[in-house]
Amino acid sequence: MDLELRHLRIVRAVADAGSVSKAASLLGLAQPALTAQLKRIERGLGGTLFERDRHGARPTRLGELVLSRARVLLPAAQELQEEAVRFAASPSSPGYRIGATNGPILGGLVDRLARERAVSTYTSWSTHELTSMVELGRLDYVLTGACGDSGTPAGALVWESIALDPVFCLVGEDHPAAQEKEVELASLAVEHWAVTPGDGCFADCFATACARAGFTPGTIYETDVSTCTHLAQVGRAVVLCQATHQPAPGLVMVPLAGAPLRWRQLLGRHPTAPDTAWVVAQAKQVHRDAVRRSPVYSDWLVRNPGHGTAP
Numbered sequence: 001m002d003l004e005l006r007h008l009r010i011v012r013a014v015a016d017a018g019s020v021s022k023a024a025s026l027l028g029l030a031q032p033a034l035t036a037q038l039k040r041i042e043r044g045l046g047g048t049l050f051e052r053d054r055h056g057a058r059p060t061r062l063g064e065l066v067l068s069r070a071r072v073l074l075p076a077a078q079e080l081q082e083e084a085v086r087f088a089a090s091p092s093s094p095g096y097r098i099g100a101t102n103g104p105i106l107g108g109l110v111d112r113l114a115r116e117r118a119v120s121t122y123t124s125w126s127t128h129e130l131t132s133m134v135e136l137g138r139l140d141y142v143l144t145g146a147c148g149d150s151g152t153p154a155g156a157l158v159w160e161s162i163a164l165d166p167v168f169c170l171v172g173e174d175h176p177a178a179q180e181k182e183v184e185l186a187s188l189a190v191e192h193w194a195v196t197p198g199d200g201c202f203a204d205c206f207a208t209a210c211a212r213a214g215f216t217p218g219t220i221y222e223t224d225v226s227t228c229t230h231l232a233q234v235g236r237a238v239v240l241c242q243a244t245h246q247p248a249p250g251l252v253m254v255p256l257a258g259a260p261l262r263w264r265q266l267l268g269r270h271p272t273a274p275d276t277a278w279v280v281a282q283a284k285q286v287h288r289d290a291v292r293r294s295p296v297y298s299d300w301l302v303r304n305p306g307h308g309t310a311p
Helices: 006-016 020-027 029-046 061-089 106-114 127-135 201-210 223-233 276-292 295-303
Strands: 050-053 056-059 096-100 119-123 143-147 158-172 193-197 218-222 238-242 252-253 262-269
Touching: 006 020, 006 056, 006 061, 020 029, 020 158, 061 096, 096 127, 106 119, 106 218, 106 276, 127 143, 158 223, 158 276, 158 295, 193 201, 193 223, 218 223, 218 262, 223 252, 252 276, 252 295, 262 276, 276 295
Parallel strands: 096 119, 096 143, 193 218, 193 238
Antiparallel strands: 050 056, 143 262, 158 238, 158 252, 158 262
């Protein structure tokens, strides 16, 4: 007997229900019929999958093995079916599938690309997850970033550097630094910090920059963008942000003197991704537009020529 997905569904149903009779009811089968099917599955797999008594059905060691595989294979098969249906129903002209970590230029890129074709997006804090999805062909592009002096992520993707920006900080409008053109990192030694999550080296780079400034950072809140914003607004933390960030009301973006931290905007692509040169050009234009919309960054570039991406 060849093992089929329907057999795995039976094993999962018995394990989830805790008895053959309850599983039969959930599957809409007569108990004798389900019992007979389960015996055929056990014969095909070479052993007993469940210990059955008046208290119910409990997986054996072989049953646990089969069940662990079933819990991976069944959702994967369902996802494949749903994705195939979506693909078959989509227009014949392929769209752009873009994955992205937190960043200020995704919205502009989607707006530009959507003028030509359909665009779908997927967001994650994990660059590794996104690059894996591109490698598997589930995404065409990934928009992410890395510390300025680090290399591109490992893997089979083709990478383009969109921009190299300084990292600034966000403070509440009542914070003493809010009145400054720029602030020394050392002057913020007593502050708490807030950052968005990531699986790159930024945390290590930040710790190194603080060490060079003569201090070890205190509490670091790793959380979502809205919580970072709130913590800065109420004076609970200083937020590290990209220089093209558009501050929310009640916040002021302040450059760090000497740009001790830099962030490289990266666009990775699958080798078969559509319209590569055009998409890269659009991403770079979106970044230039973001720089122009940021008076703080534009002013910083005037005072620090050659240290960022000019508009």
